[in-house]
Amino acid sequence: MSIYFGNHFSREAFQFDSVGNHWTQELVTRPEGFPMYHYLQTESGSGCVSVKGKTILLEQGQGILFAPFVPHSYRAWEGRWITEFATFTGSMEPYLKTMIGTDDYLLIGEEKGAEIERVIAGAVKLFETTPGNTRQLSMDCYHLLLLFSEGIPHSAAAQPAWDKYVRPVVEQIESNYMEDLSAEQLAKSVYVSPQYLSRLFVRYVGCSVYEYLTNYRINQAKKLLMKRDRKIQEIAHDVGYTDASHFIVMFRKLTGMTPVEFRRLHI
Amino acid sequence: MSIYFGNHFSREAFQFDSVGNHWTQELVTRPEGFPMYHYLQTESGSGCVSVKGKTILLEQGQGILFAPFVPHSYRAWEGRWITEFATFTGSMEPYLKTMIGTDDYLLIGEEKGAEIERVIAGAVKLFETTPGNTRQLSMDCYHLLLLFSEGIPHSAAAQPAWDKYVRPVVEQIESNYMEDLSAEQLAKSVYVSPQYLSRLFVRYVGCSVYEYLTNYRINQAKKLLMKRDRKIQEIAHDVGYTDASHFIVMFRKLTGMTPVEFRRLHI
DSSP, X not given: OEEEEOOTTOOOSSEEEEXXXXXXXXXXXXXXXXXXXXXXXXXXXXXXXXXXXXXXXXXXXXXXXXXXXXOEEEEEEEEXXXXXXXXXXXXXXXXXXXXXXXXXXXXXXXXXXXXXXXXXXXXXXXXXXXXXXXXXXXXXXXXXXXXHHOOSOSOGGGOHHIIIIIHHHHHHHHHHTTSOOOHHHHHXXXXXXXXXXXXXXXXXXXXXXXXXXXXXXHHHHHXXXXXXXXXXXXXHHHTTOSSHHXXXXXXXXXXXXXXXXHHHHHO | OEEEEOOTTOOOSSEEEEEEEEEEOOOEEETTOOSSOEEEEEEEEEEEEEETTEEEEEOTXXXXXXXXXXXXXXXXXXXXXXXXXXXXXXXXXXXXXXXXXXXXXXXXXXXXXXHHHHHHHHHHHHHHHOTTOHHHHHHHHHHHHHHHHOOSOSOGGGOHHIIIIIHHHHHHHHHHTTSOOOHHHHHHHTTSOHHHHHHHHHHHTSSOHHHHHHHHHHHHHHHHHTSTTOOHHHHXXXXXXXXXXXXXXXXXHHHSSOHHHHHHHHX
């Protein structure tokens, strides 16, 4: 049963206000909520959480992140309920909503839960052995916040839909971006509709097929722009645009500047 | 010679807009500055940077972080100048000043430079092997930003003043916080003035001796408050306060709430 509290005087962007594990959880009622982001996860047994009129069962490896000042209560459900938890502060605490979103709470499943359990155990160990290592603690803190901020499942590679549809298309884009590719052709090559493929891309990659292709082309163009001797028209062609002005429009859309401005800024 | 550009569509809190190393650096002039935080470090050779009317020589392992839109130029000084660099973006980019401060530029010495070189090499390798691992890339990005945000030298343990003055005092606080300690006594025990000891603490620990002692005591009190059966007066005494109201004032100052409120919130 470990609990550690962060240093009130340190000023990392993100830091633990508290972190702990192997905690025997009893009834907690917070009619006004907790004053900062608070994460709670079941290590063993199970617990029952009431929040915003919903009742949620937290089984082993499942967790919940409460946003600040969201009223809630929780209690053991079956047998002893052992939990781990973390609360978050730091100089950038006021901006956490930008990162995590505006939901009142966020549910975490077993897959991320396993990773969170490892990070919390590491942080507890750091507090026990080298509490002055605020940098590593702050990195652990950011690691957890990133996990909360991601809608995308972690080990994408372990998902059959990734292997069957997304990966082959990513590979095609990366080896044929200089050709005239379209989202329709790419979808056809893996025997699904363009709409379905784009939904899979949004889920696994975070953007549509067309956006991924455009991003990849523009990034390749940036590399070519770092050499003084290539003309813009040539570069447009090299990254798969038959029309240089279309290339310039897309480049500007993604980077906020024209290819010439980009080159002038960098070399 | 590697350069990689981040995905324009991903929305991590912090991410690389670009990162690279083994780069043969030629003359660069940016009369309007660069539109985001930009870090440049010498891998080998040396370079000469002009910024805000100053001329700075960047030798091996030394670097400079330019704040956005700060005019500057740089060029090779002796022989070939090989550099590594990174530029920073992400959904929390607008708040980076909170983390890094408001200086126009920041100079980085060899000690941190060595760590930065490792992180950049790791990020370049990730882009080469698993570019989809945006989470690890974002963590690398945060690692660099943390290094920029710290005024405190990294391997404090390797510094003689840490070993001679700071560590013994930290150890005394951690084993005797329940006694009546003062900053004067603690300074006396290591044969320096209270002022000098506090300066060392600010440098290595980030706060004064008195603040460190208070923080340690309040954190111990928080742990004791997590048990229902201890009275506030007893806890005050257990963590070294002879006067319970002084304890309550300090507790409130550091946590924003009274011990009773803290207990009600947590258990």
